[in-house]
Amino acid sequence: MKRLLILSAVAAAALATSACITVIDADHDDMAWHGENAQPFDAARSECRAAPRYQGQGSDAFRDCMAAKGWTRS
Secondary structure, three states, rough: HHHHHHHHHHHHHHHHHHHHHHHHHHHHHHEEEEOOOOOHHHHHHHHHHHHHOOOOOOOOHHHHHHHHEEEEEO
16 A cells, blocks of 8 residues: 555656646747737747848847737737
8 A cells, every 4th residue: 555655656746747848848938929810839930030020039020920920929
């Protein structure tokens, strides 16, 4: 019984830490965008980065481009 309890605790700890990988690996800037009925985020971001007016993700041109694709920054 004690062995089962220890095994359950180890499994719960492993599951809890594996769920954090998504948060740790995510680019912090990517988490600030929200979209409803928007183009897929990665494609929209790539297209806006490739735009001639791209001057960085903090620029007005980038935000306008993302907004045209359905994404707004919170």
